[in-house]
Amino acid sequence: MPRNDPFIPLPFDQALRNRRKRRGSLLLLVAGAGGLLAACNNPLLPITPLERTDILSEDRNSLFQQQEPISHPITLFEAMARALKYNLTHRVALMEKTVAQRQLELSRFDLLPQLSGSVDHRARSNSDAAKGFSITDQISSDSYSTSQDQAKSTAKLTATWNLLDFGISAIQSDQEADRQHIAGENQRKAVHALLQDVRATYWKAAGAQKLEHAIGPIIQQARQALMDARKVEQERLKPQVEILRYQKTLLEIVKQMQDLRHQLSLAKTEFATLINLPPGSTFQLDVPDDPALTIPEIKLTLEELEALALDNRPDLREAIYQVRISRGDVRKAMLRMLPGLEFQVGHNWDSNSYTLNAQWEDAGARVVWNILNLLQGPTAIRLAENKEELARMRRLTLHMAILSQVHLAYRQYLSDQRRLLAVEELDAVEQRLFTNYNLTAQNDAQSRLEYISAAASALMIRLQLFQAYADAQNSLGRIFGTLGVDLTPQVSRNDALPQLTENVRQSINNWNEGITLAPLQQVAETLVQSPTTRRKKLQSAAPPEEEKATIPDYFLDPQFLDEEGGSRKKRQEEPAAEASAATVALPPPPAPLAVAAPAAPAPVAVAAPTAPAPVAVATPVVTNKAETIPSRPPSPVPQAAEKKATKAPEAAPISLQEAPAEIVTFLRQWAKAWSQRLPEVYWSYYAGEKFQPHLHPSLEAWKQRTRDTLQNLTYLQVDVDHIQVDREIPAPLAALLHKGSIVYHQVIFREGYRSNHLQNFTRKLMILGKESDGWKIFREAPSPQPPPGSRQPAGYAIQVAAMDSAENGRRLAEEWHKRGFPAIAVASVDDKKRPVYSVRLAYFRGRDPAIFYRWLLLLATGVESVIVTADEEQLAGLPEVLLPAPPQAAQPPPDQAAGKPLPNKDGKDVADKKRPKPAAEEPESER
Template identity: 30%
Template sequence: MKPLRQSLALGPLGMMLLVVSGCSINPQPLTQAEMDEFAADKQSRMISDEQVPVTQSIDLYEAIARALKYNLDHRLEVADRRLRNAEFEEAEVDMLPELVAKANWSDRNNDPFSTSITEEGSLENSLASTSADPGSTSGSLELTWDILDFGLSYYRAKQAGDKFFIAEEQRRSTVNRLLEDVRTAYWRTVAAERHLDELKRLERRTQNALEAARQQVRQGEGGRLEALRYQREMLDTLKTAKELRRDLFVAKNQLAALMNLPQGQEFSVVMPRHPELQTPITTLSPEAMTEAALRNRPEMREVAYRLRINKQEEKATVLEMLPSIRGYLGANFDTNDFLVNQNWTGWGARVSWDLMSLAQYPARQQAVEYQGKLLDARALALTQSIATQVYVAHKRFTSLQDEVEIAEEYHETSQRIFAQARNEYEAGFGSQREMVREQLKAILASLRFDATYAEMQGAFANVHAAMGLNAYDGEMSGQESLKEIEAALRDLWRERGDMVQTSRSTSATRVTG
């Protein structure tokens, strides 16, 4: 009670301070229980119940279709696109006139009598009178339209529309990156399922051969230098095998994450052949590819939209400096019995002008001008970056094509050498050490071939992404079924030169991811 008595003693100012202090807020951090509930909710909803379950081996284009439909990064971009569309529709509604309904009720404990005085200060009438009821109800329905607000709303709606297009370009960029990641992860998963068991056997054989070489060095049997060289060779083989195993081991987990499958869920991938990639796009000149990229890349289109938004902001800044003219038309009523006309229609116009906007205009105009220069500089920097990316993507893909051919030939040659060394050993002409050496080289050659092929598949998608070409049918709404998306993707990329042929099998070996 003491703070209240002190506040009352200070009068109205004290009461005001008391009210303000009572309205203060003391922020509280989230409790551990609240965070536990929040995290549990998000974890339970991470995998949607609407996801089509995996019932057969997944091929490349089903994997991409699952990523487009279920990947959380892509769903985030889709949600942002929907938000921008809703903001655009809201901005369009802002251009409409305002229709405001008002209702007022008032009452008092006595009549509102009043008297009046003359200019000289004497009472005009000693009898008090009134022209209003002690209590009354009034209301109105008023249609107003501000010409200045309409102009501003028009440009804001155009800006909101461009922000929607920016969200769509950002979604395109996410899809292109997603497709490249899925393509690479899929082929690395194929390599992993083909070779992980073999890679484990390779490591065991290398360890055995390495231990034998160490034993020979310790005991001083045979040529010591030759044994040390063999030991070094086995260590190199073991190091390479472990590096390949490390990269391949996580490929399936990466593919599962891209498709938004739970980590640890069992699934298998279709084991296709290694098709050649017939790529008509790479027959274009670097200049033509760069020109196409500058027209199509989501990043460039985004900057172009932002520049258009900035130009609209420049016009909106001029409008905000002008006076506001608001016309109104309204129907009114009042229950005051002393009024002769209790219902009436009113109309008119109101003009207001914020003169401070004139002083603010130069600074706002300068900010808009600098924003335009910044966006133009960003576009120039992007032009150089995109031209470099197109050139590098093209060179990387063609280089990897050559590397795949060499890796395939190296793999086939290593297999023939191993077969010959094994035949000689079994016939009693060759050494076991030589046979083990060639067997390890053949296995590593096969692993390197698959790893290089997976990298080339990623580079194939990267060429199209560097040029800004859609990774999916631009007419797709996202509401299509998984099968429809898969079929559309397969047709599109077949036209682009992907000759991959896959055959599914529901009885394929299932491996834990």
């Protein structure tokens, strides 16, 4: 037999070694099991006091790390920014949102097939041998055989995909996505609650800051009076009952002041906690010396507030997601009743030397069905459906609760406003009463007691005033929170604190504007829009920039921009004008009419009045048919010029850009001077006699109005932002203005105005000029906003004259053309059906550049003008504002053909093409 036959008896020494190996393996197995059991029974030690101290110390240090120190008084907007950046509750909500996002990412891997790999190594102490027995021959073999090595290795890589598990994992992934959305809504809810708390505690702490220094002197005077009263009692100078009542009153005043001091200290502690300042920190709030206790007015209806709240509230959105999650549970319960179809593909390797193929691939499919799921499936489905119905009922309950919260918040807002007004009146009376006590106080005990009581009462009423204002601010913040309006997307806690503060300020101002100035038109459209579109349009309570209404500046006449009155008059006259245009024809002049087309393009202008001489008169005309003004023996128009006159150009948009730093600084200093209510300082920013006030007959009248207004104010705060300039001045004006020593800029910005009588935001236009002593204001007016629902004109034109003589109109247009201005003469009919011939200089699509052009024209030439509106068909043939080309030489007059235009004697281009009927023109607002 061969030596390696496993059935040959082994030598004694080799058998002994094998027995020792088996004993060693057995000992290792027993030792490993004992170690495992010992590890399981090892108890966990508690945290030692030293470890606990280290953990708490580390936490304490991390609470206030990476926070910007407070180096100046804190404004409300900075307080909100600090709360968003450092408040721990908000950071927890952000972390929960991040965890939900990671959970969603992890659930996506469940959709992939299972890929598993294994490597196995086995060894035996002897061969795996066995005898054989033939079933057919009933013969057994005495020889042993084997097909396995004593030591071998195997490896396997398998991919398994279960169709049922895939369906359930897909539903679970959708549910995790909904949970991630819920975490986002919880984070929004945390922001709303945080901003509301900051707003309320800020004004409480502001009241504490204003009053805390007045409490000590009152307590000191009361204690001194109490000591004097006790001396009087000891000396028996007054009846005992009277002096005891006197002492009792003083002690009650001391107690009230001590309670008040404690209450104020709690307000500052609560505020410090919200912005994550260490307890006991010293800080100051940026509160005006004489703040205007005004609250933005809400002009939305309750129906609009309800629509906003239902669409934006995070609680209701969370309830909607919960219903969808419960619906997914129903689908999962249904899927679990089905059999699972499983597919498997694998690659195998075996080191067995007896195997023919050491590597091979296998594939298979199998169906797995848990029969018990058929029994419990209906019960599981009913349970899931009941949970879905429960989630739906909770959503309906929350729907009703939100409607109630909107009404309660609105009623509370109105109640707090009324209470604030009542306490303001009471405070005014109490302060006057205390002043009288102060003036008439005597040295006797009764007078001292009355004086101290009056001082304490005045202080308590002033505290009630600040508390009433804080409650009103809290009710306003509660309305914002109830509506679920968000900060703008630019607000990110990752920004630096100054940038975050500015973004918060703009967002809060947008909230105030959106709730105060104009009702949200998109709220009424929520029933006809898709949920996605509705959600995009209602992300903020503030209306889009172009929809924000403009409030008159406080220094301007309440009926500023008399174009509003003109617009109303125009809307009343439009039906009559259209009827007149349909029936009245232009009366034929004594000579054939032809339009004076300039050699260079000309712009659109505003309607002017009729006058016998070429003088600019501001009277509205009803245009019937725009025609060209006739002239004497004309020459034919060249074909190229005729095409150029009939082309309808597009006006270039206004080129706005960031304002230079010196202009920004100048405007902010101007706003600060205005806020200080010092007329002389405020007037120093204007160009003196060169400044023409808006809607005031003279500079002195404007100054008197300014002086009277400032004297009636006890508080004024003016801010400017969104400052932009337009450096491009039209060529004819630029050539004239650059001859002087003043550099002009066209400026557009937003002005925030807050006083004890008014709070609004206004978009303003200004012409600034830089003289030897710095920048000055030459023109100033609010940017006009069209009335809601009014028909907007296609463009505007600058009109310098209107007269009843066609010849005078033609000559005046030629004079303007010689000065470099692309002038055009237009024929129209006034409301009395009389022919009117006007001269227009420039055409614009927007109102703002037309106002700038009119101002610059007056500064450059001293000529007054008006702005007229025009429809699209009137703009055909009117050129853009461009520097005109030099006049061309006159063309020899060919034989006049029938129907061809008549040339004038000067050889200028003349066309007899009739213009479409223009709409009723309105005078520019400043006229």
